[in-house]
Amino acid sequence: MRYSELDNRLKDLIGRLMQISQRFQNSRGWLVRVVAVASVSALLAACQADELGYGPKHTRSVSRETREEMTKLHMASSAPILMRIFKEESKFEVWKKDDTGKYALLKTFEICKWSGKLGPKQKEGDRQAPEGYYTITPALMNPNSSYYLSFNTGYPNAYDRSYGRTGSNLMVHGACSSAGCYAMTDEQIQEIYALARDAFRGGQRSFQLQAYPFRMTPENLARHLDDPNMPFWKMLKVGYDHFELTRQEPKVDVCGRKYVFDATPVDDARLSPVQACPELTVPQTLQMAVAAKQAKDDAETMVIAARLDEQRKRDEEHQRMLAEQRIMLAQKEAEREQRLANRKPIFETLFGDGGTETATALIQNPVTGPDGSPLPTPSPDAKVDVASSEAAPAQAQAQAQATPDAAVSEPATTASVAPAGQPAAQADPAQPTQMASAPTQSSPSYRDRLVKLISWF
Secondary structure, three states, X not given: OOHHHHHHHHHHHHHHHHHHHHHOOOOOHHHHHHHHHHHHHHHHHHHOOEOOEOOOHHHOOOOHHHXXXXXXXXXXXXXXXXXXXXXXXXXXXXXXXXXXXXXXXXXXXXXXXXXXXXXXXXXXXXXXXXXXXXXXXXXXXXXXXXXXXXXXXXXXXXXXXXXXXXOOOOEEEOOOOOOOOEEOOHHHHHHHHHHHHHHHHOOOOOEEXXXXXXXXXXXXXXXXXXXXXXXXXXXXXXXXXXXXXXXXXXXXXXXXXXXXXXXXXXXXXXXXXXXXXXXXXXXXXXXXXXXXXXXXXXXHHHHHHHHHHHHHHHHHHHHHHHHHHHXXXXXXXXXXXXXXXXXXXXXXXXXXXXXXXXXXXXXXXXXXXXXXXXXXXXXXXXXXXXXXXXXXXXXHHHHHXXXXXXXXXXXXXXXXXXXXXXXXXXXXXXXXXXXXXXXXXXXXOHHHHHHHHHHHO
């Protein structure tokens, strides 16, 4: 229903009620006025409807799914709550006490946005979301938030102030927009707000908000072992372990500029955030359990850190080899480009200087050789004696076997040899000279040219 329609109906109803009130000025008039007020209130509530429900946002009940989950986990709607935030995983947990008196995980929300990086907030304007232990009271709840609904984290707390850290209005709110806050969706913050409101109604005076950089596991600690915030995070882990082991909200105090958990001063000494801690006692059973868990986690952290360090070294070596390969490939490519820039044209590579002209001549006039001499062409009238041609190799072999002593024979010519003292007979120019032609030294062989052709590419 649109707001304009609701407004028109409201005006119409008020007008009718006024008419009724004027007609009945007797003892029953109070009843009419009560009905009128109730009707107007109902319509006003309807005017505050949105896609997430009806009525004022801060008065809406938790979802049906959450109520069913609480019933399944044996949790009263007004039972105390505790909340935990994990930055790196972007998780927001709501824990609630069950009928055993211990906290159990009720719901986990995906944080829509958080600003900054891992590590605590230091000063106003650094856009860091806070880390640490914060106490949320009803006074910090904001039903009229510009970001749908919200509650203030209470930053800076006593620990933050002991280091002179500054900042204000660090919220958990809706609208999925963050500038140093933890931003949820409107639907999520409505559910979170309702759970906190019901716990306050049940008598819980405040609930604890634990904000961590990540889940305090050996794996995560090993990954961030070299982070300068590690001493701070190990201090937070003590409170984390107290809750993990007891499922009870740890009592958090600050002395000597550090958090202390479930500690009681001897002789009721006063704790000061900036002064050294007095002698403190922690329940022995809890102290031993926490010490054993920390020793186990520390050992696992060192093993995982060593493995991660080896993996890091292998990755660095792999990256170094890849970089060297890229350099070698770049050098080879540069050499290739230089070789292509300096190489001669293909015909000069095959035929030497002037090769282009030689190739051009062969293409234009294939009946002449490179020096311009005519290439031999068979006579169209010449007849080939196939039988003689086929018998010639056999005759030549028989002749070679018949004259084994003739190791080398000079090429025969048609010119006759004159007796001693007589001039040699001149060869008839009309008769062709039968002489075996030998390749000249200056003419490259086919093999040489093929090698040059391959190397050119």
